[in-house]
Amino acid sequence: MIGTGYVGLVSGACFADAAHCQVVCVDSNVGKIEALERGEMPIYEPELGELVQRNVAAGRLRFSTDLPNSVQQAQVVFIAVGTPSRRGDGHADLSYVFRAAEAIGRSLRSPGFTLVVNKSTVPVGTARRVRELVARNAAPGARFEVVSNPEFLRQGTAVRDFMHPERVVIGVPSDREPAAVAQFAPGDGDHAHRALDPDQGSHFDAKECARMLMAKLYGPIARAKQVPILFTNVEEAELIKYAANAFLAMKLEFANEIADLCEVAGADISAVTHAIGLDGRIGADYLQAGPGFGGSCLPKDTRALARIAQEFWRPCRLVETVIEGNEARKRRIAQRIALAAVAERADMNQVYGRCIGILGLTFKAHTDDIRDSPAIFIVRELVELGARVRAYDPRVSHREVRQALGDEIELVQSVHEAAAGADVLAVLTEWPEFRETCAALGPQGLDKLMRQRVLFDARNLWRPVDWQGSGFTYHSIGRPTLYATADETVEKAALDTSPGAVHRFR
Ligand SMILES: NC(=O)c1ccc[n+]([C@@H]2O[C@H](COP(=O)([O-])OP(=O)(O)OC[C@H]3O[C@@H](n4cnc5c(N)ncnc54)[C@H](O)[C@@H]3O)[C@@H](O)[C@H]2O)c1
Known part of the structure; x- marks a missing residue:
């Protein structure tokens, strides 16, 4: 498995567990591999730690930075490296895929047959390009085929999704496509047996072998739940x-x-x-x-x-x-939070110096991933408007947040700390902990911590009725705002001497 990220690590561990095959997860990131060898998970994904531990202990799963050696020993090599957006034009950046393909080509064992499986999400035509790159870099006579096997797992439920897929898609080069290896003369024998045995020489059928190896790998996963394995051509798989x-x-x-x-x-x-x-x-x-x-x-x-x-x-x-x-939406949510902090006085200058408590920085709950997270975008906008942001997320890596946002925000360790002194407390990720902690605190507990009684629930964690009569103004998504009663909020505002402290509550 080349690439030991969310997809590679989960896929590798699941194949080891379900198909009982020997898996080596390779990554060029030495720190990641060293952490895995120490038994530490480089990412947060429910159920993954236990699954990895079990398969390492059973001798089916190991980790390496040595791509050539790992490829030489493998019958099937998955490419599961990142394909981020290319800066500037939004096209998928295929440089990691192509570099992996070249390295695989240079390492192919010969004689023997290696199946290269592209699991990364890639544009139409990439498998074809990978095939060319492997062929160009391979030693003469090395036999291989390239198939496309897109992954549909979701972060947060990745192990469950992989083990219980709704379908498995495998794109195999069409029969019109010339073989990726030297053409063998058509033979007469038992193709099922011979296809899996490249040493059977002239009867070897690389595409048939690819289909069978993939069916064998996914068999234990698909058979249990009668999951359809859909064989398509590579272009279809890439587009699906x-x-x-x-x-x-x-x-x-x-x-x-x-x-x-x-x-x-x-x-x-x-x-x-x-x-x-x-x-x-x-x-x-x-x-x-x-x-x-x-x-x-x-x-x-x-x-x-x-x-x-x-x-x-x-x-x-x-x-x-x-x-x-979607881009406009993230900006609009940032503006709504800023407005909520200044009690909807339509003057963004008032936002300067306001304290905004943020709950959640990951793009959704049950992951530690902040890549393209709306919360990160929104916090950046709030900081640009001059707000002071204090954020809490139960899983996020503080180092990664610092890389994304710099030192402009204060990262804290609890809901309590995020709420302390806040003009508005905004929920941006639906972590159950936020619901539970706020419920335990209750409106009175939150009131004691916050400067203003204003909540912005961008994930609809609560129902408006939960805050009815609480003295809080409760903003949520797709529901009319529940405003605090005038008396309670005016009392709170009277304590505030900062500019823009006169609040208008409907
Ligand atoms: N994350 C998801 O939920 C998800 C779901 C389905 C599909 N995908 C697709 O799967 C692919 C991988 O996604 P991810 O989230 O796992 O990425 P990731 O960034 O978490 O992991 C990619 C890993 O590949 C490693 N790598 C890059 N080049 C390498 C090389 N030449 N040799 C060895 N290792 C190398 C990186 O160090 C990194 O650890 C992407 O194309 C993505 O679109 C992701």
Whole structure:
């Protein structure tokens, strides 16, 4: 497994566990491999630590920085390296994939057959390019094939998703495609047996071998739940991944647009999405309105699909609109939080010096990943508006946050500390801990900590009714704001002597 990130590490550990094969997870990041060898998880992913530990102990899983040696020993080599957005144009940056392909080519064992599987999310035509690069770098006579096997796991539930997929997609070069190795004369024998045994010489069928190896690997996972294994051509497999992610992003953006409408129309978005989600043609997943979608996949994959479509002269207008809508949404949520901090006085100068408590920096709960997190974008905007930000997230790496945001914000260790002295407390990630701690504190506990009684719930963790009569102003997404009673808030505002302290509550 080349690349030991969210996808590579989870896939490697799951294959070792389910298919009982020997897996070596390779990474060029020495620190990551050293941590894994010490038994430390370089990422936070529920169930992963235990799974890795079990398979290391069973002698099925190990870690290495030695790509050539690992590839030489392997029958199947997965490429699971990152494909981030290329700076400037939104295209997928394929440099990590291509570098891995070249290194694999240089390391192929010969004689023997190696199946190269591209698991990274890549634009149409990449598998073909990987095939060329492997061939160009391989020793004469090295036999290999390249297939595409997009991954659909979600961070936060990655192990469960991998072990219980809804489908497995395997893109194999079509039969029109010339073999990636020297052409062998057609033979007569038992193809099933011979396909798996390259030493059978002239009867060896690389594509058939690729299909069978993949079916064998996924067999234990797919068989248990009768999961369909879909064999497609490589172009289809590459497009399926982008189309699926773009569709999910579209659902989220749709829910966000309807949420905006609900706020002014006196409707509750959860009632609307619950009802439409029950329609089997629509489905309830990915209909949660929020601060905008983020993470290491949906933003970059929608951008990449838009670019691919433009290059093929078939622009995907819907996807382009979703990307624009999401960028505008994150900015708008930042503005709404800033306005909430100054009791909606429509003067952004008032935001200067206001203290904003932030709960959650990761792009969603149950992960430590802040890549393309809406929370990071929103905090950056708030800092630019002059706010003082104090943020708490239970899992995030402080080093990574510092890299993303610099020293402009204060990172704290608890909900209590984030709330202390805050003009508004904003929930940006749906960690259950935030709901539980705030419930335990209750409105009185929060009131004692905060400077103003204002909450901004960008994840709809609570219902407005939970804050009714509490003296708090409660802003949420897709639901009319619940305002504090005038008496209680005026009393609080009287203590505040800073500029912009006269609050207007409806
Ligand atoms: N994260 C997800 O939820 C998810 C889900 C499905 C698909 N994907 C796709 O899977 C791919 C990997 O995503 P990820 O989130 O696991 O990335 P990641 O950044 O977490 O991990 C990639 C790893 O590859 C390593 N690497 C890069 N080049 C290497 C090389 N030449 N040799 C060895 N190691 C190398 C990096 O050091 C890094 O540890 C991407 O294309 C992504 O779009 C991700």
